[in-house]
């Protein structure tokens with residue numbers, strides 16, 4: 515089976531970070547629509563740093579208002595922005611020395627076209643409406659070409675910080691998208707699911723049967739291919755399970771506790787993982803419980819989500835597993851099993 519399938523995988527998760535005293539002051543000022551720097555070593559560094567990069571000495575708290583206008587010193591054009599870029603149309607990333615500052619900061623310039631960009635051009639910060647500012651660098655939507663190139667009015671004036679900053683943390687998202695190629699066994703597994711069949715692979719060395727799109731024996735560390743495929747029954751025993759109590763976080767759609775189970779199929783040596791048990795509450799799930807597969811009706815099966823990491827994911831082809839009512843097996847039988 516030489517056919518390959520590409521599928522994009524998107525990993526997104528939020529995290530919060532503390533800002534420290536200097537960036538807390540900077541971000542709290544941003545939320546008020548003010549950009550600041552710090553005067554240290556005879557110059558103004560903006561955005562402010564905690565330590566003077568030349569001497570390593572503490573930069574102190576001699577805050578200075580800078581901008582909102584500044585001068586571009588160098589730039590690079592971004593013709594095709596991704597979902598992670600600050601603007602959804604072509605723009606420039608530029609080093610901008612704000613009025614009142616001696617160092618450059620990097621930000622986006624929304625100039626319309628590459629030909630409108632030049633070193634030495636005057637630009638001006640365009641803030642979000644004040645009510646939407648949260649104290650992040652993207653409170654400044656972008657810099658735009660300044661309609662009036664004259665110096666910023668308050669630039670270089672002292673900035674009096676409050677005793678306590680409003681903003682001491684920021685939320686950020688890690689967002690990573692990459693393309694994966696489905697392995698040949700992933701393709702075989704997905705095709706079998708569409709037919710309403712489960713397949714495993716029998717290792718020629720240790721004679722164990724593994725389930726799902728693994729393509730290898732995890733005991734012998736040898737590759738398994740099409741020649742090792744065998745059909746396995748849609749019946750087995752719950753070998754372990756986890757009850758997940760959902761906490762609200764971005765992307766979590768579950769609100770009630772749910773279980774994800776590993777099932778050791780009859781005749782197999784490795785489990786099919788991450789399965790859902792139907793018809794019973796999470797408190798009734800037991801290790802040793804006999805279950806059987808419930809397929810989605812033919813024509814309603816979908817395996818688009820199946821990838822190399824899925825370890826037996828059923829996509830939308832397997833609805834779940836229902837208890838058969840047979841007497842449980844002793845739970846001890848399922849200790850020290852291979853995954």
Ligand SMILES: [Zn+2]
Pocket residue numbers: 717718719720721722731732733734735
């Ligand atoms: Zn083996």
